[in-house]
Amino acid sequence: MSTPTDSAPTRRPLSPRKRAQRIRAVQYTVLVLLVAAAVFFADWPQIQDVFFRPDLVEKTITSGLGHALFNTIVYTLGAFVFGIVVGTVLAIMRLSQIGPYRWIATVYIEFFRGLPALIVFLVFTLLPLAFPGMRIPWDPYGTVWLALGIVGSAYLAETIRGGIQAVPKGQVEAARSLGMTSGQAMRKVVLPQAFRTMLPPLTNELILLVKDSSLVYIIGLSKEHYELTKFGRELANQNVNVTPLVVAGIAYLIITLPLSMLVRRLEANAGKAR
Amino acid sequence: MPDALVQIRDLHKSFGDNHVLRGIDFEVEQGEVVCVIGPSGSGKSTLLRCVNLLEEPTSGTVLVAGEDLTDPDCDIDAARRHIGMVFQSFNLFPHHTALTNCMLAQQTVLKRGKKEARAVAQENLDRVGLTDKHDAYPAKLSGGQQQRVAIARALSMAPNLMLFDEPTSALDPELVGEVLTVMRKLAEEGMTMLVVTHEMAFAREVADRVVFMDGGVIVEQGAPADVIGSPKEPRTKEFLRRVLDPTHVTPS
Numbered sequence: 342m343s344t345p346t347d348s349a350p351t352r353r354p355l356s357p358r359k360r361a362q363r364i365r366a367v368q369y370t371v372l373v374l375l376v377a378a379a380v381f382f383a384d385w386p387q388i389q390d391v392f393f394r395p396d397l398v399e400k401t402i403t404s405g406l407g408h409a410l411f412n413t414i415v416y417t418l419g420a421f422v423f424g425i426v427v428g429t430v431l432a433i434m435r436l437s438q439i440g441p442y443r444w445i446a447t448v449y450i451e452f453f454r455g456l457p458a459l460i461v462f463l464v465f466t467l468l469p470l471a472f473p474g475m476r477i478p479w480d481p482y483g484t485v486w487l488a489l490g491i492v493g494s495a496y497l498a499e500t501i502r503g504g505i506q507a508v509p510k511g512q513v514e515a516a517r518s519l520g521m522t523s524g525q526a527m528r529k530v531v532l533p534q535a536f537r538t539m540l541p542p543l544t545n546e547l548i549l550l551v552k553d554s555s556l557v558y559i560i561g562l563s564k565e566h567y568e569l570t571k572f573g574r575e576l577a578n579q580n581v582n583v584t585p586l587v588v589a590g591i592a593y594l595i596i597t598l599p600l601s602m603l604v605r606r607l608e609a610n611a612g613k614a615r
Numbered sequence: 616m617p618d619a620l621v622q623i624r625d626l627h628k629s630f631g632d633n634h635v636l637r638g639i640d641f642e643v644e645q646g647e648v649v650c651v652i653g654p655s656g657s658g659k660s661t662l663l664r665c666v667n668l669l670e671e672p673t674s675g676t677v678l679v680a681g682e683d684l685t686d687p688d689c690d691i692d693a694a695r696r697h698i699g700m701v702f703q704s705f706n707l708f709p710h711h712t713a714l715t716n717c718m719l720a721q722q723t724v725l726k727r728g729k730k731e732a733r734a735v736a737q738e739n740l741d742r743v744g745l746t747d748k749h750d751a752y753p754a755k756l757s758g759g760q761q762q763r764v765a766i767a768r769a770l771s772m773a774p775n776l777m778l779f780d781e782p783t784s785a786l787d788p789e790l791v792g793e794v795l796t797v798m799r800k801l802a803e804e805g806m807t808m809l810v811v812t813h814e815m816a817f818a819r820e821v822a823d824r825v826v827f828m829d830g831g832v833i834v835e836q837g838a839p840a841d842v843i844g845s846p847k848e849p850r851t852k853e854f855l856r857r858v859l860d861p862t863h864v865t866p867s
Contacts, residue, residue, distance in 0.1 A: 514669055515706035515765075519720035519772060520696035529723055533710050 390582075397584040401576055408565070409572035410592050416485045416554040416568055421547055423490030428497030433527070435502050446498070453495035462488050462556045481566050485557050493550050500546060504539035505531055541607045548597050548604075555593075569593060618681060620645045620776055620807050621666060626675035628661055635661045637831035639675070643776075648808045650818035650839070653828035654854055659811045662828070663780050666809065667698045679776065696724055699769030703781040705761045707753040713740060713764045714749040717771040725772065732771075739767040743797045759790030763797055770801075777801065779810040815858060819843050827851045 355363070434446035453461070465488040469475050477483045508531045516526035536543075555570035562571060573589030619642035628636040635658045643649050651659045664670040665677055668684050668691050677684045684694055708716050717736035721727045727735070740749055743763040753761050762782055769777060779798065783791040795817050802808055802821050812818060818825050818839055825842040827835045827850075835848045846852045857864050 509706075511702060511704055511706040512708065515700075515702060515708070516720070517692075518667055518669060518695055518698070518700035519768070520692050520724040521720060522692050525723050529719060530708055534708075537710065 392583050392587050394582055394584045397576075397580055397582055398588055400580075401573070401585040401588040404576070405567070405572060406569075406588065406592060409567050409569045409589070410595075412566060413551065413554050413568040413593075414596065415482065416489065416557060417547070417551045419482060419486035420489035420493055420554070421550055423486050424493030424497045424546075424550070425501075425543075427490065427494035428501050429532075431494060431498035432501035432505060435498065436505060450495045450498050453492050454499075456492070458489070458492045458553050458556055459559070461492050462559055464488075466560050481557075481560060481562055484560065485554070489550060489553060489556075492553070493546065496546055496549070497543070500539055500542045501535065503542075504535035507538050508534045541604045544600055544604045544607065548600050551593065551596050551600075618678075619643060620647075620680060621809065622676075622678040623662075623666070624676045624678075626662070626665060626677065627673045628658070628665060628670060629673045635831055636665070636672075639831075639833060641826070641833060643807060643809055645775075646805050646807055647823045648802045648806075648821055649810070649824045649826060650822040651809070651811045651826045651828060652813070652815070652818060652843075652854075653834075657828045658831040659828045660780050663778050663809060663811050666776075666778055667695050667700055669700075692724075696772055697775050699772060699774035699777040701762070701765050701769055701777065701779045701782045703784050705753070705758070705765045705785070707761055707764055707768070709753050712750050712752055713745060713756070713767075716753070716764055717768045720768070721771055735771050735773075736767070739770045740764070742770065743767045744793070757790060758786045759793045762786065762794045766794075766797055766801075776807045776809070779808065779812070781811050781813065783812070783814060813858065815843060815855075827854065829854065 431446045431450060434442040435450070437443055437446075465477075465484055469477070477487060479486075512530050512534065513523075513526050516530040517523070521529065554568060557568050558571040558574060567575070569589040569592050573586040576585035577583060621641075621643035623639055623641045626636055626639040626641075627634070637658075639658075639662060641662075651662065653659045661670055665672050666679065668677070672685055675685070679694060679698060682694055683689060684691060708719065711719060714733065714736050717739055718729075718732040721732040721735060722729065725732075737749065740746070743766050745760060745763055745767065748756060748760060748764075751760075753764065756764065766782075782798070783794050786794065791814070795814060798808070798810070798817070799821050810818075810822070820839075822839050824836060825839045826833055827842055827846070827848070829850050835842055835846060835851045841847075842851065843855060846855060
């Protein structure tokens with residue numbers, strides 16, 4: 342090596358491939374160090390004791406987790422059905438020829454979309470006190486379906502309106518040219534197609550409702566009406582330990598993760614079908 | 616002499632400031648095949664859409680089978696049952712098969728039973744040459760096949776008038792023939808047809824009468840040999856020259 346640069350300590354630039362290799366090596370090193378630090382320095386027995394105490398896991402599961410899970414599903418599905426029905430009506434109102442219908446729907450949607458669901462729940466807990474004669478049927482299920490459904494319907498209405506508007510105008514014209522009334526065209530031609538394109542976003546709304554159903558905990562409930570959050574929280578308070586809440590959280594994931602996977606699959610299918 | 620099946624009197628249609636139809640007087644006799652030709656934007660599709668009131672006329676009257684469709688008390692849904700329409704973009708119902716596309720309106724509008732509707736649908740799909748495609752969804756059919764399903768769907772309502780709005784304009788050139796063949800067969804069977812088209816050969820051979828429109832008025836009409844063969848009006852001549860010999864058009 343008798344080149345003139347021999348003595349000077351100039352570095353040759355690395356080839357792009359070598360550079361990429363080095364950057365990767367650094368990234369992996371950082372990752373390994375972080376994991377190692379977590380393994381060495383964390384107090385694992387303590388962590389396990391707080392979050393995953395085996396006897397409490399067992400106690401949570403055996404003392405009514407299934408029933409709480411069932412209640413969460415009942416609260417959510419009832420609200421979802423209510424939300425779909427009211428949301429469809431609102432969506433059709435927003436697309437109405439008649440101005441006042443459009444305005445009413447718009448005000449409803451913007452109002453309840455802009456409000457924290459918690460406030461709606463709080464209002465519903467106070468309503469029977471404010472109107473002494475008032476009783477909501479199927480209490481507490483009816484109350485929850487109403488409160489959660491009112492908030493959900495505002496979101497669902499916008500999704501449904503989007504789905505209806507995504508159906509090409511020619512579909513309605515074809516239906517009307519065959520003699521269908523506008524109602525028949527909506528029911529037989531537009532809505533079936535709209536619901537197909539709306540299925541992924543509707544499933545997303547369902548996931549949101551599953552999570553929002555946790556707000557039920559602020560309503561005074563008797564034990565057999567507890568849903569997952571309230572149930573986990575009571576047990577966690579009794580035992581001064583987080584484990585029951587962790588178990589309840591996992592129970593939520595048992596509902597929501599399959600739904601997320603369903604959404605992904607529906608979206609892939611929708612891409613193929615069009 | 617019985618009244619004409621379609622009678623249009625002093626028809627005007629505006630979209631905002633855009634005065635698309637400027638006084639159309641026009642009739643279609645029972646069993647007649649009328650082709651409407653003209654440059655794009657001349658109002659020919661709007662005229663066709665006014666015949667079944669998909670477009671509401673601004674003024675004037677549209678009579679079909681003696682009934683005034685522009686009368687506010689007219690039951691337009693009932694009137695449309697007897698007026699078939701075929702669209703440029705097919706507009707088949709994508710969530711139905713070829714067969715159920717043809718059954719849906721029979722069941723919901725004519726209240727026919729499932730069995731009868733199915734038999735009528737099958738008969739009409741066979742009529743347009745789709746014997747082996749009854750259970751196919753529109754997405755699985757070619758453009759020409761889709762348009763033939765659309766024709767069968769309209770025929771399933773037993774219309775006494777068929778409207779065609781540029782039925783072959785959205786098709787690949789090699790698929791135009793199969794649709795025109797079906798339409799020619801319909802014409803020979805005596806169907807009353809009003810066809811907006813750019814297919815001059817079809818208009819010349821199949822039409823009883825050709826109507827040339829430009830600027831929202833009927834410029835010239837008559838037998839195809841006259842209007843297409845030896846047009847009198849300069850606007851008709853200019854249009855036909857551009858359509859029939861597009862490689863020698865001098866940009867104006």
